[in-house]
Amino acid sequence: MLKEERFQIILERLVQEQKVYLGGLSNLLKVSEDTIRRDIRELADHGLLKSVRGGAVPHSPGPHHFRDRVSHDQERKQMIAKKAMDFLRDGQVVVFDGGTSAMLIAQLLPKNLRLTVVTNSFPIASLLEEHEYVEVLFAGGRLLKNSFVTIGSDTIQFLKKFRPDICLLGICSIHADLGVTGPDYEESEVKRTMIETSKEVIALATIEKLGTAEAHYVCPTERLSVIITDQSAVQEQFKVYTDMGIRMV
Structure with a gap:
């Protein structure tokens, strides 16, 4: 052959x-x-x-540069963002990572919702600047240009100052055995800090990102509290995650 x-x-x-x-x-x-x-x-x-x-x-499908990701799978990411709104309540401290699904959630926040948002994303900070009742705490650091987020030790030390109620985590890849992974080492380090300091971690992932892997480890799959996808919660392929105690939405 x-x-x-x-x-x-x-x-x-x-x-x-x-x-x-x-x-x-x-x-x-x-x-x-x-x-x-x-x-x-x-x-x-x-x-x-x-x-x-x-x-x-498999590798995670889809583009890695932020500009390309913004227009990729818009309709399905909107479904994920709308589902995520059910987890947000007045008075919460919520960390938003730099994913495009997290950015869509920021766009959908009701004008009367009162949150404290911690983020390293320039686009999300810019969106929330006009939200009267959302306090925005921005993690400074070195700019990762292809993702429009800050990275590095300054970013990580800033994030360690908080104990967020929820982490809204944009996902590149989730694999039941290999965990959550990403394509960039330093951005993965920042995501790990967000996860470690948060009480609850909500992963935002279109369906094709499940069962894939990238080069840089972020956290074990079991650390996720919820995985929100663009599909119905009743799927045979979700069983491996629900058996870990993860809620599929």
């Missing part, structure tokens, strides 16, 4: 099962595990999957 044919079968199997294993692919393709490992490494180098110990999982 040609290498290109193996590549196609590996990618098709990954779409079907959301994770592939060296041993299973070796038996299926009648080649050694070392050959499969090299195939996976080459596919990973081309950005077609994420190599993990013992096999591979």
